[in-house]
Amino acid sequence: MHSALVLNASYEPLSVVSSRRATCLVLAQKAEVLEDDGIVLRSESFNIVQPSVIRLRYMVKVPYVRRSSMSRRGIFARDEHRCQYCGGHADSIDHVFPRSRGGPHTWENVAAACTPCNRTKRDRTPEEAGMELVRPCRVPRSTSWIVVSVSSMPVCFSASSSFHIKFFSVWSGWLGFREPAARFHARAIPDDATAQIWVNHVAGPALVLGSTQRDPSMIDVDECARRGIDIVRRRSGGGAVLLTPSEVTWFDVIIPSGAPGWAQDVHAPMVWLGERFAAACHGAGVTQAVTVNDNSMVRTEWSTLICFDGIGPGEVLLDGRKLLGISQRRTRTALRLQCCWYHQVDPAALVALFPALDGIDPAALSPIATLPTQISDDILQRLCSS
């Protein structure tokens, strides 16, 4: 990567500049490095790692014109295609304070709405119509303008590829896509889903439980609270997974019925995905032995409690250690494969969260494989475009 994302002091994305320019800003102490691309720049007097994301040390006022680049698509994206009055599927745009009465066409005055709500409201304010917005309309934090305006942005949306790639790379985490685990896991599979990959850039520490892990006494809730770990239940089965920002890559693959990878059989899609993941590992230059479990679940003493202790169908091993965990949820129209692998892992941090594991040596758990962040980004890109 030879360009860098520039964030405001407030972490709001501002622009993309050359790595050289970004380096100058850092050397002039006008910005700090949040992410680097690992390339060391050397000079006579010092070495510096080439930045890929920097944050200015001062606030830049964002011009109104940039702020107001508002589109129908952008409004639907901000409101997640939900009617802001009834929560149903939105197919129109409502001006909260009616245009006919001078209401402006701004982020703060537009809301996605369904046709029935829009018809009911007519040219009235919500109060006059006796309706209530689910939430106030705001300028979105996710900056869609930067995604569409920067051609080198590693974000693509290709209708011809079998997957719609939503976003990836080190930048994406800074572009407003960091999403709390609770919200990510509460996402429903859309009824009209196309094949797609959702990448969850973990925003904060979270313990993600399997759909059947419902006994609250299995977790040391106080320990979670002390360490600021959110407890979240996902909609797919299996054991618990501890997520720590920057230590893990989590992505979901949505496969509609009939699409490549779909099968009636529960195991086949996971093996299908595991094989693609293994191929992406090889493509990204992983030299260790990468194997896919194409048999049934390999259980251990703790595998129902902790996802990474057992090895399920389709899951991928690196030199015999579990690398990729996969769980599955199905609806009538699609299946959702939830996958993650670690860049860094601390078994002791996990053990401390479960009373059942009190006093056991963390080394007694099955060892977990890790891959460095940069290789992981490469694997994700390859997986998305395969």
Ligand SMILES: [Zn+2]
């Ligand atoms: Zn509605």
